[in-house]
Amino acid sequence: MSEEKYYCNGVDEITYHKTAEEAKAKAEEELQWCRDEAIDGWPDETIWIHWGEIKQVVVETRRLDKEGCEKEGIEFRDNWDCYVEYDLVDTEGRKG
Numbered sequence: 001m002s003e004e005k006y007y008c009n010g011v012d013e014i015t016y017h018k019t020a021e022e023a024k025a026k027a028e029e030e031l032q033w034c035r036d037e038a039i040d041g042w043p044d045e046t047i048w049i050h051w052g053e054i055k056q057v058v059v060e061t062r063r064l065d066k067e068g069c070e071k072e073g074i075e076f077r078d079n080w081d082c083y084v085e086y087d088l089v090d091t092e093g094r095k096g
Helices: 020-040 044-048 066-072
Strands: 006-009 014-017 050-053 056-064 083-090
Touching: 006 020, 014 020, 020 044, 020 050, 056 066
Parallel strands: none
Antiparallel strands: 006 014, 006 050, 056 083
Protein backbone atom coordinates (compact mmCIF):
# COMPACT_ATOMS: atom_id res chain seq x y z
CA MET A 1 0.00 0.00 0.00
CA SER A 2 1.27 3.41 -0.87
CA GLU A 3 2.12 5.84 1.91
CA GLU A 4 -0.42 8.22 0.41
CA LYS A 5 -3.50 7.77 2.63
CA TYR A 6 -5.28 10.95 1.54
CA TYR A 7 -6.69 12.19 -1.72
CA CYS A 8 -8.08 15.29 -3.34
CA ASN A 9 -10.64 15.13 -6.10
CA GLY A 10 -10.00 18.30 -8.05
CA VAL A 11 -11.40 19.86 -11.19
CA ASP A 12 -9.41 17.71 -13.65
CA GLU A 13 -7.76 14.96 -11.63
CA ILE A 14 -7.48 12.99 -8.42
CA THR A 15 -4.24 13.50 -6.54
CA TYR A 16 -2.85 11.45 -3.64
CA HIS A 17 -1.13 12.83 -0.56
CA LYS A 18 0.76 11.63 2.50
CA THR A 19 -1.02 13.96 4.93
CA ALA A 20 -4.48 15.37 5.46
CA GLU A 21 -2.98 18.85 5.41
CA GLU A 22 -1.55 18.32 1.91
CA ALA A 23 -4.87 16.98 0.59
CA LYS A 24 -6.82 19.86 2.12
CA ALA A 25 -4.35 22.39 0.73
CA LYS A 26 -4.78 20.89 -2.75
CA ALA A 27 -8.58 21.11 -2.42
CA GLU A 28 -8.25 24.76 -1.38
CA GLU A 29 -5.97 25.38 -4.38
CA GLU A 30 -8.56 23.81 -6.68
CA LEU A 31 -11.31 25.94 -5.15
CA GLN A 32 -9.20 29.08 -5.61
CA TRP A 33 -8.78 28.18 -9.28
CA CYS A 34 -12.57 28.01 -9.56
CA ARG A 35 -12.90 31.40 -7.85
CA ASP A 36 -10.45 32.86 -10.34
CA GLU A 37 -12.48 31.39 -13.21
CA ALA A 38 -15.83 32.57 -11.80
CA ILE A 39 -15.90 35.92 -13.59
CA ASP A 40 -18.89 34.79 -15.68
CA GLY A 41 -20.16 32.23 -13.17
CA TRP A 42 -18.69 29.37 -11.20
CA PRO A 43 -17.37 26.38 -13.18
CA ASP A 44 -19.67 23.35 -13.01
CA GLU A 45 -16.78 21.25 -11.64
CA THR A 46 -16.63 23.32 -8.45
CA ILE A 47 -19.13 21.11 -6.63
CA TRP A 48 -17.00 18.00 -7.24
CA ILE A 49 -13.97 19.26 -5.32
CA HIS A 50 -13.41 17.28 -2.13
CA TRP A 51 -10.66 15.63 -0.14
CA GLY A 52 -10.54 12.78 2.34
CA GLU A 53 -8.83 9.77 3.82
CA ILE A 54 -8.60 6.53 1.89
CA LYS A 55 -10.04 3.83 4.14
CA GLN A 56 -10.19 0.89 1.74
CA VAL A 57 -8.66 -0.04 -1.60
CA VAL A 58 -9.44 -2.72 -4.15
CA VAL A 59 -6.86 -5.51 -4.35
CA GLU A 60 -6.64 -8.73 -6.26
CA THR A 61 -7.50 -11.55 -3.89
CA ARG A 62 -7.64 -14.55 -6.20
CA ARG A 63 -6.23 -15.58 -9.60
CA LEU A 64 -6.86 -18.91 -11.30
CA ASP A 65 -5.75 -20.30 -14.64
CA LYS A 66 -7.95 -22.63 -16.68
CA GLU A 67 -6.88 -25.69 -14.69
CA GLY A 68 -7.55 -23.93 -11.38
CA CYS A 69 -11.03 -22.98 -12.56
CA GLU A 70 -11.78 -26.55 -13.59
CA LYS A 71 -10.69 -27.82 -10.17
CA GLU A 72 -13.00 -25.32 -8.44
CA GLY A 73 -15.94 -25.75 -10.78
CA ILE A 74 -15.72 -22.25 -12.22
CA GLU A 75 -16.61 -21.85 -15.88
CA PHE A 76 -13.51 -20.66 -17.77
CA ARG A 77 -14.42 -18.71 -20.90
CA ASP A 78 -12.42 -18.98 -24.12
CA ASN A 79 -11.60 -15.27 -24.24
CA TRP A 80 -10.11 -15.21 -20.71
CA ASP A 81 -6.42 -15.29 -19.87
CA CYS A 82 -7.27 -16.07 -16.26
CA TYR A 83 -10.03 -15.75 -13.65
CA VAL A 84 -9.52 -12.93 -11.14
CA GLU A 85 -11.45 -11.74 -8.08
CA TYR A 86 -11.03 -8.44 -6.28
CA ASP A 87 -12.14 -7.25 -2.86
CA LEU A 88 -12.05 -4.08 -0.81
CA VAL A 89 -9.56 -4.25 2.04
CA ASP A 90 -8.83 -1.82 4.85
CA THR A 91 -5.75 0.33 4.35
CA GLU A 92 -4.98 0.45 8.08
CA GLY A 93 -1.98 -1.70 8.89
CA ARG A 94 -1.62 -2.95 5.31
CA LYS A 95 1.84 -3.02 3.72
CA GLY A 96 2.28 -2.54 -0.04
